[in-house]
Amino acid sequence: xxxxxxxxxxxxxxxxxxxxxxxxxxxxxxxxxxxxxxxxxxxxxxxxxxxxxxxxxxxxxxxxxxxxxxxxxxxxxxxxxxxxxxxxxxxxxxxxxxxxxxxxxxxxxxxxxxxxxxxxxxxxxxxxxxxxxxxxxxxxxxxxxxxxxxxxxxxxxxxxxxxxxxxxxxxxxxxxxxxxxxxxxxxxxxxxxxxxxxxxxxxxxxxxxxxxxxxxxxxxxxxxxxxxxxxxxxxxxxxxxxxxxxxxxxxxxxxxxxx
Amino acid sequence: xxxxxxxxxxxxxxxxxxxxxxxxxxxxxxxxxxxxxxxxxxxxxxxxxxxxxxxxxxxxxxxxxxxxxxxxxxxxxxxxxxxxxxxxxxxxxxxxxxxxxxxxxxxxxxxxxxxxxxxxxxxxxxxxxxxxxxxxxxxxxxxxxxxxxxxxxxxxxxxxxxxxxxxxxxxxxxxxxxxxxxxxxxxxxxxxxxxxxxxxxxxxxxxxxxxxxxxxxxxxxxxxxxxxxxxxxxxxxxxxxxxxxxxxxxxxxxxxxxxxxxx
Numbered sequence: 001x002x003x004x005x006x007x008x009x010x011x012x013x014x015x016x017x018x019x020x021x022x023x024x025x026x027x028x029x030x031x032x033x034x035x036x037x038x039x040x041x042x043x044x045x046x047x048x049x050x051x052x053x054x055x056x057x058x059x060x061x062x063x064x065x066x067x068x069x070x071x072x073x074x075x076x077x078x079x080x081x082x083x084x085x086x087x088x089x090x091x092x093x094x095x096x097x098x099x100x101x102x103x104x105x106x107x108x109x110x111x112x113x114x115x116x117x118x119x120x121x122x123x124x125x126x127x128x129x130x131x132x133x134x135x136x137x138x139x140x141x142x143x144x145x146x147x148x149x150x151x152x153x154x155x156x157x158x159x160x161x162x163x164x165x166x167x168x169x170x171x172x173x174x175x176x177x178x179x180x181x182x183x184x185x186x187x188x189x190x191x192x193x194x195x196x197x198x199x200x201x202x203x204x205x206x207x208x209x210x211x212x213x214x215x216x217x218x219x220x221x222x223x224x225x226x227x228x229x230x231x232x233x234x235x236x237x238x239x240x241x242x243x244x245x246x247x248x249x250x251x252x253x254x255x256x257x258x259x
Numbered sequence: 260x261x262x263x264x265x266x267x268x269x270x271x272x273x274x275x276x277x278x279x280x281x282x283x284x285x286x287x288x289x290x291x292x293x294x295x296x297x298x299x300x301x302x303x304x305x306x307x308x309x310x311x312x313x314x315x316x317x318x319x320x321x322x323x324x325x326x327x328x329x330x331x332x333x334x335x336x337x338x339x340x341x342x343x344x345x346x347x348x349x350x351x352x353x354x355x356x357x358x359x360x361x362x363x364x365x366x367x368x369x370x371x372x373x374x375x376x377x378x379x380x381x382x383x384x385x386x387x388x389x390x391x392x393x394x395x396x397x398x399x400x401x402x403x404x405x406x407x408x409x410x411x412x413x414x415x416x417x418x419x420x421x422x423x424x425x426x427x428x429x430x431x432x433x434x435x436x437x438x439x440x441x442x443x444x445x446x447x448x449x450x451x452x453x454x455x456x457x458x459x460x461x462x463x464x465x466x467x468x469x470x471x472x473x474x475x476x477x478x479x480x481x482x483x484x485x486x487x488x489x490x491x492x493x494x495x496x497x498x499x500x501x502x503x504x505x506x507x508x509x510x511x512x513x514x515x516x517x518x519x520x521x522x
């Protein structure tokens with residue numbers, strides 16, 4: 001087996017184990033549908049009547065859909081830090097790190113698994129979108145583009161979450177930190193309102209938040225007639241760049257979760 | 260899977276010189292030197308907190324030594340950790356199989372992490388499961404396994420890469436007597452069939468007497484002595500047991516004196 005094939009096998013070993021767990025217990029996925037339903041069918045329906053949120057030619061109900069999808073993928077990806085701590089407590093991570101697999105492969109395997117879980121959210125959000133009568137792009141290139149953006153964004157936040165887990169090391173502390181991090185990430189982004197509405201300090205935060213770029217690209221691939229704020233090239237470059245840095249950090253820090 | 264490879268196996272499985280590990284002010288392991296020849300079961304025994312687990316962590320590349328050197332399966336743990344990892348198996352002290360996967364799926368994860376060729380992955384996994392008497396339950400979720408079954412699954416997993424050196428940290432801790440004996444049987448079976456060195460820690464002397472060819476006693480981070488369980492009576496007189504030596508090497512020597520005084 002050559003090196004590239006070996007590393008691919010090692011990455012997908014981790015990803016497939018996560019997928020296999022979902023196959024054994026798919027109930028958890030169904031519970032994850034509740035949050036996007038609340039946001040789209042309650043929050044979205046009400047705020048669409050406000051008509052004060054400038055979303056251009058796009059109705060607010062539609063504008064919100066990619067944001068809510070990004071949010072639910074974010075919440076799932078952030079959960080991977082807790083699951084890593086749980087795996088450490090079970091002794092599973094010790095054995096992963098005792099294998100000859102490079103740490104990068106172990107992290108990348110988790111990142112891709114977060115992407116796969118994010119995609120299951122996408123399926124549900126599209127179904128909700130259709131039910132509430134939002135016009136979504138469903139051409140093959142548009143759906144593929146959306147899928148790539150979900151995997152990329154989930155990989156960013158999963159890796160970020162693993163780094164946090166390596167620092168805080170216990171489930172209790174992670175729970176606290178996780179709450180403190182996810183809500184600001186969500187609100188300081190373009191997920192539920194255009195960043196042009198924001199006061200300047202919040203605008204700055206939104207501009208350095210990868211979620212803003214993920215949502216921008218998702219809107220491009222999901223909403224007919226959407227003009228990107230930053231351009232697809234920038235959206236992808238920012239996320240890939242952030243992911244590369246986070247991957248390098250997480251791979252170095254991963255063994256620290258054991259101590 | 261159980262064929263011994265005598266061709267390229269280094270003569271010494273583990274060679275440790277003056278190995279030391281500090282955690283801040285605490286010295287967990289103080290200048291340990293050991294030599295484990297190939298093909299034997301070597302026991303590192305001692306009370307809790309003696310430094311056994313830290314020694315195993317250094318030998319298995321999980322934590323770097325503060326000073327000293329260790330060669331495992333022919334490679335230096337500090338300079339070539341990945342080469343060492345390729346050649347060793349590890350059964351950790353705590354139960355560490357994934358409860359949300361089946362036995363087969365658990366092993367598949369490791370078969371892939373060790374990059375075993377796809378063509379014989381499945382066969383190797385099934386061989387390892389059969390060797391540990393788990394063939395019938397391979398498609399059951401591990402959360403439904405008993406403690407002894409989980410332990411045997413972990414041993415099966417540690418054999419997938421045909422390790423030159425197999426590390427077992429307290430292999431029967433927390434198991435009921437029946438499960439312990441089943442695990443012992445499997446370890447003896449391995450010793451008979453595999454050309455591998457087994458390095459185990461335990462604080463059960465009956466386990467050390469039952470399984471080990473050589474035993475090193477560890478106390479307060481140091482090696483206090485080394486014995487062969489089979490010739491203890493020849494060396495120390497009838498009635499002398501590993502328990503007595505454990506007490507002599509790792510703490511009070513009252514019991515040994517008591518026995519010596521008896522007619």
